[in-house]
Amino acid sequence: MEENIVIEENTVQAQExxxxxxxNQKAKKRSKWNKIIAYIVLIVCSCIMxxxxxxxxxxxxxPYEELVENPTAIxxxxxxxxxxxxxxxxxxxxxxxxxxxxITVVNVIACCFTSAFVAYGFVRFRVKGSGFIFGAFLSxxxxxGQVLTIPMFEVYKSLGxxxxxxxxxxxxxxxxxxxNVFLQRQxxxxxxxxxxxAAEIDGCNEMEIFFRIVMRLVAPVMITIAIFTFMNSWxxxxxxxxxxxxxxxxxxxxxxxxxxxxxxGQMGSSGGSILPWNIISAANVFAIIPIIVxxxxxQRFFIEGISTTGLKE
Amino acid sequence: xxxxIFLKRSTRKxxxxxxxxxxxxxGFLAFVVYPVGRSLYLSFTDMQLTRPDEMKWVGLKNxxxxxxxxxxxxxQALKNTFIYAVCNIVGTLALGLLSAMLLNVRxxxxxxxxxxxxxxxLLPAVATAIMFRWVFDPTNGIINTILRAIGISNPPIWxxxxxxxxxxLIIISLYxxxxxxxxxxxGLNGxxxxxxxAAEIDGAGYWYKxxxxxxxxxxxxxxxxTIMGTIGALQVFTEGFVVSGAGPGNSTLFYVLRLYNLAYxxxxxxxxxxxxxxxxxxxxxxxxxxxxxxxxxxxFYENExx
Numbered sequence: 001m002e003e004n005i006v007i008e009e010n011t012v013q014a015q016e017x018x019x020x021x022x023x024n025q026k027a028k029k030r031s032k033w034n035k036i037i038a039y040i041v042l043i044v045c046s047c048i049m050x051x052x053x054x055x056x057x058x059x060x061x062x063p064y065e066e067l068v069e070n071p072t073a074i075x076x077x078x079x080x081x082x083x084x085x086x087x088x089x090x091x092x093x094x095x096x097x098x099x100x101x102x103i104t105v106v107n108v109i110a111c112c113f114t115s116a117f118v119a120y121g122f123v124r125f126r127v128k129g130s131g132f133i134f135g136a137f138l139s140x141x142x143x144x145g146q147v148l149t150i151p152m153f154e155v156y157k158s159l160g161x162x163x164x165x166x167x168x169x170x171x172x173x174x175x176x177x178x179x180n181v182f183l184q185r186q187x188x189x190x191x192x193x194x195x196x197x198a199a200e201i202d203g204c205n206e207m208e209i210f211f212r213i214v215m216r217l218v219a220p221v222m223i224t225i226a227i228f229t230f231m232n233s234w235x236x237x238x239x240x241x242x243x244x245x246x247x248x249x250x251x252x253x254x255x256x257x258x259x260x261x262x263x264x265g266q267m268g269s270s271g272g273s274i275l276p277w278n279i280i281s282a283a284n285v286f287a288i289i290p291i292i293v294x295x296x297x298x299q300r301f302f303i304e305g306i307s308t309t310g311l312k313e
Numbered sequence: 314x315x316x317x318i319f320l321k322r323s324t325r326k327x328x329x330x331x332x333x334x335x336x337x338x339x340g341f342l343a344f345v346v347y348p349v350g351r352s353l354y355l356s357f358t359d360m361q362l363t364r365p366d367e368m369k370w371v372g373l374k375n376x377x378x379x380x381x382x383x384x385x386x387x388x389q390a391l392k393n394t395f396i397y398a399v400c401n402i403v404g405t406l407a408l409g410l411l412s413a414m415l416l417n418v419r420x421x422x423x424x425x426x427x428x429x430x431x432x433x434x435l436l437p438a439v440a441t442a443i444m445f446r447w448v449f450d451p452t453n454g455i456i457n458t459i460l461r462a463i464g465i466s467n468p469p470i471w472x473x474x475x476x477x478x479x480x481x482l483i484i485i486s487l488y489x490x491x492x493x494x495x496x497x498x499x500g501l502n503g504x505x506x507x508x509x510x511a512a513e514i515d516g517a518g519y520w521y522k523x524x525x526x527x528x529x530x531x532x533x534x535x536x537x538x539t540i541m542g543t544i545g546a547l548q549v550f551t552e553g554f555v556v557s558g559a560g561p562g563n564s565t566l567f568y569v570l571r572l573y574n575l576a577y578x579x580x581x582x583x584x585x586x587x588x589x590x591x592x593x594x595x596x597x598x599x600x601x602x603x604x605x606x607x608x609x610x611x612x613f614y615e616n617e618x619x
Contacts (some may be wrong), residue, residue: 041415042416049488052455056444121333124329142597143345144547146548149354154355171340171343174343219523235437237437239552241517257443260446288440307496312431
């Protein structure tokens with residue numbers, strides 16, 4: 001009797017093992033197919049994503065005659081840098097570039113520095129009401145920019161700041177964006193406060209603690225803030241449209257927009273002919289390349305940065 | 314100098330606190346509090362920047378003019394903007410989540426695909442807008458060239474047709490879904506694999522795992538990005554301004570585009586524009602409030618109750 005039961009139990013066990021193996025194999029097969037499907041979808045999507053950029057690059061390398069002759073061809077028959085030369089010769093392109101770099105660099109420095117400064121204040125001194133003040137600052141993020149831009153336009157106009165860089169390089173010194181303060185605050189909180197206390201005992205005042213200790217430790221979060229500030233300044237079109245009318249002050253974003261707009265206008269008057277898309281594309285390529293280069297240099301920080309900014313709960 | 318030493322420690326702390334946050338206080342007053350108050354005030358006036366001395370208090374006139382239908386552009390712009398915003402938010406979140414899940418299958422070359430999907434979202438909006446103008450060109454653009462090649466003899470005219478222009482702008486805006494993908498990838502990496510393993514032992518299929526595990530655990534991320542996405546999408550400007558210039562026939566007139574034309578073109582109607590800006594502010598506030606009210610039914614926080 002007892003033997004029988006044992007045997008039965010064994011067979012049941014064996015059957016279970018068998019079906020488990022079967023399931024595992026099926027699962028493996030299924031996951032292999034999953035991977036193949038994933039690859040196909042990913043490759044197709046990648047092609048779709050790359051195609052417009054490829055078109056842009058190829059068009060910028062075509063001579064205008066070829067564009068007129070065979071406008072729908074993707075690859076140029078002969079590669080020429082004619083369009084790039086035209087962009088540089090007919091527009092103060094390097095002026096646009098240096099304006100953009102100037103505004104961007106000032107913004108990056110100001111935002112990194114002042115956001116760390118303010119954030120240190122919030123972390124180090126738990127003064128009564130500091131949480132409320134911080135909340136009030138943060139609530140400003142929910143206000144649509146338009147509500148704020150109209151009065152500032154009025155102010156800048158009355159200050160004579162139209163056609164100057166002041167509207168771009170002054171505000172960033174005042175807190176450097178509350179979201180950046182938020183990021184810095186999260187980071188500085190992670191620094192052990194014993195570090196600050198030890199420095200205090202050694203006779204450092206708060207300014208010295210900030211410059212000698214905090215500024216040296218916040219590099220990782222600084223890089224994130226620097227990247228996003230860079231992107232915002234570099235890509236900004238709205239500000240330059242409002243405040244920069246003088247062509248010598250245009251940034252790249254406004255420059256490429258105006259090049260495009262001028263060509264559109266010319267087409268309107270000449271009627272029906274094909275736009276010199278090679279020139280427009282060449283101007284575009286130059287605005288895009290620095291961003292792509294920056295991405296490959298600082299890839300890790302781009303990924304980490306957007307992860308921390310998008311996961312805020 | 315001597316006195317400073319005798320200051321109480323807590324007083325010294327308070328002073329240092331305000332020294333450090335001074336930049337933000339000044340910035341908040343100058344660039345948030347003042348403009349909010351000023352634009353609210355301006356919205357009740359007929360302020361035009363070309364003749365500021367003639368400014369009069371007009372009460373609710375600007376608001377009434379918007380809602381009474383006297384300004385046909387207002388409703389048109391509002392409608393276009395809402396259609397754009399809904400499609401943009403749903404589209405970028407869905408594409409972001411789908412691509413993140415695909416990359417999460419642990420394919421080889423994950424890094425390459427991630428780069429290809431993510432980099433377009435970093436490019437200047439002006440540049441991508443102009444680029445797509447050429448891509449969607451009705452006669453010579455690549456899209457219609459492909460469509461003709463596969464036998465569609467009469468492809469849509471995209472940006473030049475009143476019925477297709479808005480749709481085209483929405484498609485263009487989806488090109489920048491990569492940022493959302495990175496956020497979702499991080500979120501997916503943070504999900505404990507044991508949840509899935511437990512569900513698999515119970516015999517759960519893909520759909521079940523997605524609905525019961527992935528979505529709830531990602532819901533805080535979806536929630537936050539929906540709010541920030543709404544605020545951003547309702548203020549869409551560059552695409553409409555650069556690519557289509559509100560046309561054809563105002564079919565791509567966006568809210569901020571209309572506001573821009575009022576505020577920053579002669580004669581700088583700051584009063585009317587401020588009223589528009591405040592209406593947008595109230596709309597965004599109301600939508601955010603609704604999100605928060607409904608969030609307790611949809612948003613799941615893993616650490617709750619611990």
